[in-house]
Amino acid sequence: MKSKAVRMYGKFDLRLEEFELPEIKEDEILVKVISDSICMSTYKLVKQGKDHKRAPKNIDTNPIIIGHEFAGDIVKVGSKWADKFRPGQKFALQPALNYKGSLASPGYSYEYFGGACTYCIIPPEVMELGCLLNYDGDSYYEASLGEPMSCIIGGYHANYHTNKVNYNHEMGVKAGGNLLIMGGCGPMGLGAVSYGLYIENKPKRLVVTDISEDRIKRAREVISEEIAAEKGVELIYVNTNSMSDPLEELMALTDGHGYDDIFVYVPIKQVAEMGDTLLAFDGCMNFFAGPTDNQFKAEINLYNVHYNSTHIIGTTGGNIDDLVEAIDLSSKKIIEPAVMVTHIGGIDSIADATMNLPNISGGKKLIYTHFDMPLTAIDDFEELGKTDPLFKKLYDSCKRHKGLWNSEAEKLLFQHFGV
Known part of the structure; x- marks a missing residue:
């Protein structure tokens, strides 16, 4: 099947392209990516290109899909995992694999596995490590933000104090x-x-x-x-x-x-x-x-x-337990990952936003990958809503939620774009 993705060919060389995905193998899973938030780590990857420690050296001929803070739906399950996953399930993902000492990670290292796309293929090591998680929350963005929240949680858990x-x-x-x-x-x-x-x-x-x-x-x-x-x-x-x-x-x-x-x-x-x-x-x-x-x-x-x-x-990334905790706390509304989000965009905005991330004010840039939409600050919804009914609805929804992005606003976007 075809997928549309933002792929990296070298330093500051990102391209939005449509290409054919191979058929999945018995130990792989095909997923539909719905949301992906942009991480400063991806900017660092784009700045360094193949010099980045996680990037393959042949990205100029075998580009990788960027993005690692993503969530979506399972589409097709290889026979090896049929007893654990099924089509239609929502998923969250822990991208910090550390598989057999390898630095390979989604969004950095794989041709067909990353978040800045419509569809991608999850390789067997992800399931072997337990890094593909079932997600039952009512929004996709909270699952995407589960990854950065897991990094934060990991930092809190890693601090320590001595006992003399x-x-x-x-x-x-x-x-x-x-x-x-x-x-x-x-x-x-x-x-x-x-x-x-x-x-x-x-x-x-x-x-x-x-x-x-x-x-x-x-x-x-x-x-x-x-x-x-x-x-x-x-x-x-x-x-x-x-x-x-x-x-x-x-x-x-x-x-x-x-x-x-x-x-x-x-x-x-x-x-x-x-x-x-x-x-x-x-x-x-x-x-x-x-x-x-x-x-x-x-x-x-x-x-x-x-x-x-x-x-x-120093800590970087989180582990599976940290992600489970992040998703659980978010789904119970105990923590609010939405405090991180200041901009919303579509798949067409990813490349430019990523390459210019340090120059764009505000917090997290949350992307929905199945439609085009300029990267837009939540603070601009009110003004845009004076002439655009969609942004009027989004503004009203965010206003009801302390100015924060929320599951109601996400559903409004899906209804408008037919996701």
Whole structure:
């Protein structure tokens, strides 16, 4: 059958093409992709081309399908998996395969397996690893956003604190502690704020920094300090650009204690070094932001490592349990992945949006792959709705949901485009 996909041939060489998919083998599954959100990691892939560690060296002749945050419907199941999956099932996917030590991953490495397409073929290793999950939620976008949320959840689970009595590490962020998210008003940061308000070992104080008043304003609109207070968390948004001495003032917010857990969400040397300085005794800093420079370095205080037991880790991706948790919490409306989304588009908008991602303001760009639609900011729905009935409906729907994308709005799009 034919599929339409955005394929990468080299550095900043993305092409929207229609091509023939081969017949699936007995150990493969054919799926219809419905939604795919664009990740900054894909921009890094496009920037590096075949130099990226996950990209094959022959992409100029055997292009790969980009996109790895996708969800959709199962269309056809190879006989090997007929007892586990059936046509018509919705699916979610954990793309962090780590199959037998290989770096191969959907959206980076496969000719026929990625999210920026109408149909693709899931290879056997995905099912062998348990990375293809049945999804029963009422929207597709929440399953797509399950992947970035699983990365966030994985970061929370990976942080740890030491125990000097028996040296066992207590995993997770410190319950009742001070938690700092640096560069936290972007899409992933807001996902981390949303999750941090609902975990069992939630902090008593959650400080979120940014340098953009517009991003801070939107953060307050979608996750307010009042909502956090109802959950027993003191949420504080701060613009470090407006501080005369960010180190002193951020430390003062903890009454001089420092931060038990810190997540660095921007790959900036000065931010990482500031985080290291702000760690409390036995504090854990998670360098979450992935740099494109493989020589990216920052200084750490080894005196504090020795005497204050501070420690630094880094996490990338999540595991299957993290994805299951993300989907479960989303389906129960306990967390709101929609806080990450600021733009909606069709398959024709993927290539340009991906190649220009750092220059497009806002958060996550959510794509629906079975129709054409310019990449459009949710904030622009109101103005567009004055002349376009579809955008009027979308605006009204989002307005009923705190300005956030939602399952009702998704269904309105499907009805309009006949998906």
